Amino acid sequence: MVAVKAGILGATGAVGQRFVEALANHPWFEITALAASERSAGKTYREAAGWRLDTAMPESVENIEVVPVDPKAVDADVVFSALPADLAFTVEPEFAKAGFAVASNASSYRMEKDIPLVIPEVNPEHLGLIEVQQDARGWDGYIITNPNxxxxxxxxxxxxxxxxxxxxxxxxxxxxxxxxxxxxxxxxxxxxxxxxxxxxxxxxxxxxxxxxxxxxxxxxxxxxxxxxxxxxxxxxxxxxxxxxxxxxxxxxxxxxxxxxxxxxxxxxxxxxxxxxxxxxxxxxxxxxxxxxxxxxxxxxxxxxxxxxxxxxxxxxxxxNTIRGAAGASVLNAELLHSIGKL
The missing domain is CATH 3.30.360.10 (Dihydrodipicolinate Reductase; domain 2)
Incomplete structure (x- = not known):
C-alpha cells in the first residue's frame, strides 16, 4: 500500500504533538509536512516543538522543517488540524478549496449542516455529507470533523x-x-x-x-x-x-x-x-x-x-487527548481511506 501523505496543522501544540505521536509510525500515513505559527516556521521540529509528551519525540520528525500554515507550503494529501478554533475557521476552508482532505479536531465547523461530524463507531454513514459539502461549496477537497x-x-x-x-x-x-x-x-x-x-x-x-x-x-x-x-x-x-x-x-x-x-x-x-x-x-x-x-x-x-x-x-x-482529540481525527482519516476517500 502506498502511504498517504499527511500534514499536521498546529503541529507544535499539545494536540499537534499527539498527532505526531499517532502518525509517526502509522502503517497507512506518512508525515510529510509539519505546519505551525510564523515563530516556529523555518525551525526543525525538535527546535520548535518543546516536546511535552511522556513518550520520546519520534526520530523521524526531529529534523523536519516546520512550514507556515498555508496550503502552498504544505505537501500532503490529508491534513490533520490541531488549530485553535478561531484560526481553524479561516484556515481550514483554504485547505479544502485547494483540494486537501481536512480531518479537523477544531470546533469551528462541527455544527455546519454540510460538514460531517463523525465518530466511526457511531455514525460512519454521515460521511455521505462530503459530496453534499463539495457540491454546495465548490471545493475540490473537504472538511470532516470529530466532536468535542x-x-x-x-x-x-x-x-x-x-x-x-x-x-x-x-x-x-x-x-x-x-x-x-x-x-x-x-x-x-x-x-x-x-x-x-x-x-x-x-x-x-x-x-x-x-x-x-x-x-x-x-x-x-x-x-x-x-x-x-x-x-x-x-x-x-x-x-x-x-x-x-x-x-x-x-x-x-x-x-x-x-x-x-x-x-x-x-x-x-x-x-x-x-x-x-x-x-x-x-x-x-x-x-x-x-x-x-x-x-x-x-x-x-x-x-x-x-x-x-x-x-x-x-x-x-x-x-481526552487521544480518544477525544488526535486519535479521533486519525481514526476518521483511516475510515476515509478504507472507503476510498483519500
Missing part, C-alpha cells in the same frame, strides 16, 4: 443504548486539565480545587450528541429526537475525562441488559489501525473506571464504563 473530547467519550457509550429507545441523557463531567492545553489552567486555580465551569463545553455536549446520533437522509442530518443536559467541571487530573451519565430509555432496560449491550458492542472496524480491540471496556469493580488506571486502555482509544446501576446510571471514562 467529552462528547466522544459519552456518545460512544450511548450508541449501543439506542436500541432501547434512548430519550434523555444527563451527564456530569470531571474533565482533565490537559483538555485546556499545556498553559490553559493556572496551577493555583486547579490545585486543591474543582472548577464548575468550562466555557461552551456544556453546549457542545448538548448539541453535538444530537447531530452524531441523528440520521443522514441523503442531503442533511436529522438530529436525534432526545434531550441531552450537561454540567461540565474541571478537576486536577492530567489526562482522562470521567463522566457520570444518566440515560432514560423507552424500554427501561435492566442494568444487566445495558452491561450486555456494552460488552457486545462491535462496530466492525477492526481493519482500521487505530481502532481498539474493544471500543467499550466494561469494568465490574466497584471503584472503576479511574483515569490513572484506565485512560490508556486500547492505546488510549477505548472508552471504559462501570458502576452500571438502576436508573440507568453509569460512569464512562476516556483519554
Amino acid at each position: 473530547c467529552s462528547t466522544i467519550v459519552m456518545t460512544v457509550t450511548l450508541k449501543p443504548l439506542m436500541k432501547f429507545g434512548l430519550e434523555t441523557v444527563q451527564v456530569a463531567t470531571m474533565q482533565a486539565i490537559s483538555g485546556a492545553g499545556f498553559s490553559g489552567v493556572p496551577a493555583m486555580a486547579i490545585y486543591d480545587n474543582v472548577i464548575p465551569y468550562i466555557g461552551s463545553e456544556e453546549t457542545k455536549m448538548e448539541t453535538e450528541t444530537l447531530k452524531l446520533l441523528g440520521e443522514f437522509n441523503g442531503s442533511e442530518i436529522v438530529p436525534a429526537d432526545m434531550k441531552v443536559s450537561a454540567s461540565c467541571h474541571r478537576v486536577p487530573v492530567i489526562d482522562g475525562h470521567t463522566e457520570a451519565i444518566w440515560a432514560g430509555m423507552r424500554d427501561k432496560p435492566a442494568p444487566e441488559e445495558v452491561r450486555e449491550a456494552f460488552l457486545k458492542f462491535d462496530p466492525k472496524l477492526g481493519e482500521l489501525p487505530s481502532e481498539p480491540r474493544k471500543a467499550i471496556i466494561v469494568r465490574d469493580e466497584v471503584d472503576r473506571p479511574q483515569p490513572r488506571l484506565d485512560r490508556n486502555m486500547g492505546k488510549g482509544m477505548s472508552v471504559s464504563v462501570g458502576r452500571i446501576r438502576e436508573g440507568i446510571r453509569y460512569i464512562a471514562m476516556g483519554h
Whole structure:
C-alpha cells in the first residue's frame, strides 16, 4: 500500500504533538509536512516543538522543517488540524478549496449542516455529507470533523443504548486539565480545587450528541429526537475525562441488559489501525473506571464504563487527548481511506 501523505496543522501544540505521536509510525500515513505559527516556521521540529509528551519525540520528525500554515507550503494529501478554533475557521476552508482532505479536531465547523461530524463507531454513514459539502461549496477537497473530547467519550457509550429507545441523557463531567492545553489552567486555580465551569463545553455536549446520533437522509442530518443536559467541571487530573451519565430509555432496560449491550458492542472496524480491540471496556469493580488506571486502555482509544446501576446510571471514562482529540481525527482519516476517500 502506498502511504498517504499527511500534514499536521498546529503541529507544535499539545494536540499537534499527539498527532505526531499517532502518525509517526502509522502503517497507512506518512508525515510529510509539519505546519505551525510564523515563530516556529523555518525551525526543525525538535527546535520548535518543546516536546511535552511522556513518550520520546519520534526520530523521524526531529529534523523536519516546520512550514507556515498555508496550503502552498504544505505537501500532503490529508491534513490533520490541531488549530485553535478561531484560526481553524479561516484556515481550514483554504485547505479544502485547494483540494486537501481536512480531518479537523477544531470546533469551528462541527455544527455546519454540510460538514460531517463523525465518530466511526457511531455514525460512519454521515460521511455521505462530503459530496453534499463539495457540491454546495465548490471545493475540490473537504472538511470532516470529530466532536468535542467529552462528547466522544459519552456518545460512544450511548450508541449501543439506542436500541432501547434512548430519550434523555444527563451527564456530569470531571474533565482533565490537559483538555485546556499545556498553559490553559493556572496551577493555583486547579490545585486543591474543582472548577464548575468550562466555557461552551456544556453546549457542545448538548448539541453535538444530537447531530452524531441523528440520521443522514441523503442531503442533511436529522438530529436525534432526545434531550441531552450537561454540567461540565474541571478537576486536577492530567489526562482522562470521567463522566457520570444518566440515560432514560423507552424500554427501561435492566442494568444487566445495558452491561450486555456494552460488552457486545462491535462496530466492525477492526481493519482500521487505530481502532481498539474493544471500543467499550466494561469494568465490574466497584471503584472503576479511574483515569490513572484506565485512560490508556486500547492505546488510549477505548472508552471504559462501570458502576452500571438502576436508573440507568453509569460512569464512562476516556483519554481526552487521544480518544477525544488526535486519535479521533486519525481514526476518521483511516475510515476515509478504507472507503476510498483519500
